[in-house]
Amino acid sequence: MRLMVTGACGRIGSHAVRQLLQAGHEVVGTDSMIHAGNLRELAKRIPVVAADVQDLGAMLRVLTDHRVERIVHLAAAIGDQFDTQPWGSYQVNLGGTLNVLEAARHAGVERVAMASTHNVYPKAYGEHGHPTWKPIAEDHPPDPWRPYAVMKLACEHMGRIYAAKYGVDFAAVRYAAYYGAERAIRRGKKAPDVLNRMILEAVEGTATNIERGGEQVFDPVYIKDCAHGVIRAALSDGKRGGRVYNIGGGNPVTLNQAAAAVRRVLPAARIEVGPGADFSPEGEGYHPPLDITRARTEIGYEPQFTLDAGIADCARELEVLLGRK
Numbered sequence: 519m520r521l522m523v524t525g526a527c528g529r530i531g532s533h534a535v536r537q538l539l540q541a542g543h544e545v546v547g548t549d550s551m552i553h554a555g556n557l558r559e560l561a562k563r564i565p566v567v568a569a570d571v572q573d574l575g576a577m578l579r580v581l582t583d584h585r586v587e588r589i590v591h592l593a594a595a596i597g598d599q600f601d602t603q604p605w606g607s608y609q610v611n612l613g614g615t616l617n618v619l620e621a622a623r624h625a626g627v628e629r630v631a632m633a634s635t636h637n638v639y640p641k642a643y644g645e646h647g648h649p650t651w652k653p654i655a656e657d658h659p660p661d662p663w664r665p666y667a668v669m670k671l672a673c674e675h676m677g678r679i680y681a682a683k684y685g686v687d688f689a690a691v692r693y694a695a696y697y698g699a700e701r702a703i704r705r706g707k708k709a710p711d712v713l714n715r716m717i718l719e720a721v722e723g724t725a726t727n728i729e730r731g732g733e734q735v736f737d738p739v740y741i742k743d744c745a746h747g748v749i750r751a752a753l754s755d756g757k758r759g760g761r762v763y764n765i766g767g768g769n770p771v772t773l774n775q776a777a778a779a780v781r782r783v784l785p786a787a788r789i790e791v792g793p794g795a796d797f798s799p800e801g802e803g804y805h806p807p808l809d810i811t812r813a814r815t816e817i818g819y820e821p822q823f824t825l826d827a828g829i830a831d832c833a834r835e836l837e838v839l840l841g842r843k
């Protein structure tokens with residue numbers, strides 16, 4: 519199969535490229551900023567085209583030049599700055615996705631699979647919050663509170679319309695917060711980066727002190743499983759018809775349990791976690807774990823990494839990124 523990956527130079531995008539090549543597919547990567555950092559050795563193995571998703575003509579040219587059959591659409595404007603720049607988020611995340619869909623329609627592409635977010639769901643509450651933490655399923659009413667998530671939700675709905683009316687099959691994956699070396703190395707201090715931080719500091723040999731939140735449950739998913747999930751959405755048999763799929767780690771844990779896993783895998787880790795059921799520094803609450811039953815049954819998604827295996831892999835990759843191996 520010939521696929522275009524948008525956002526190919528990004529963190530998840532580079533893993534998607536790697537996994538698609540390993541499975542024997544042909545890939546053309548596109549990105550607005552060509553930077554080989556995440557792609558590493560892959561930059562020499564595939565064509566990587568500088569193409570902004572805001573440019574419909576550029577998208578169409580790549581699809582026709584490379585006779586693309588399916589698209590993995592990961593390009594996005596992410597980051598807190600877009601919460602104060604909703605117009606920028608609109609142009610890239612909604613406008614860009616519409617360009618990808620429209621280009622796919624004109625080029626006869628079979629399916630677009632795109633990355634959405636758990637941010638479309640409400641923050642954890644009721645049975646989905648403390649202490650029961652019932653995983654949330656896709657048919658739960660959305661309640662996005664960030665411009666980014668509003669755009670992603672609009673994209674999901676537009677994708678459904680393209681699938682129903684314009685002959686481009688579509689699926690979206692809603693990611694839980696992921697951990698992975700490419701993200702850990704950015705030294706994020708935000709709540710979703712808590713596991714990234716524990717792994718990075720353990721690898722660097724520094725102590726981690728998290729003031730509170732040891733009993734809070736969260737849903738860590740490894741970056742390579744994010745790539746695996748969107749690939750299953752792109753390649754699974756049959757029509758997806760605009761369905762959305764939760765992609766979580768399948769094994770929600772408390773922060774204390776996550777810290778214990780890091781200590782198990784990296785015995786030199788020095789991690790202290792305080793009590794309580796909210797580890798977000800701003801006390802802003804957190805998203806519930808994701809129910810991945812639909813992804814398991816409809817697209818054959820199965821997390822490839824247990825928490826321990828993901829932490830070990832992440833630590834290995836961090837050693838490489840830090841130039842130690």
Ligand SMILES: NC(=O)c1ccc[n+]([C@@H]2O[C@H](COP(=O)([O-])OP(=O)(O)OC[C@H]3O[C@@H](n4cnc5c(N)ncnc54)[C@H](O)[C@@H]3O)[C@@H](O)[C@H]2O)c1
Binds near residue numbers: 525527591637696
């Ligand atoms: N938990 C979550 O909900 C969650 C978390 C992370 C990522 N995601 C989604 O997964 C996808 C990949 O995220 P990531 O973490 O790999 O992000 P990333 O920032 O590492 O990668 C995104 C890539 O898109 C490119 N890009 C940005 N604007 C573009 C444009 N206008 N045209 C073309 N390319 C452009 C960037 O250069 C970057 O290489 C995104 O769609 C993101 O929204 C969801």
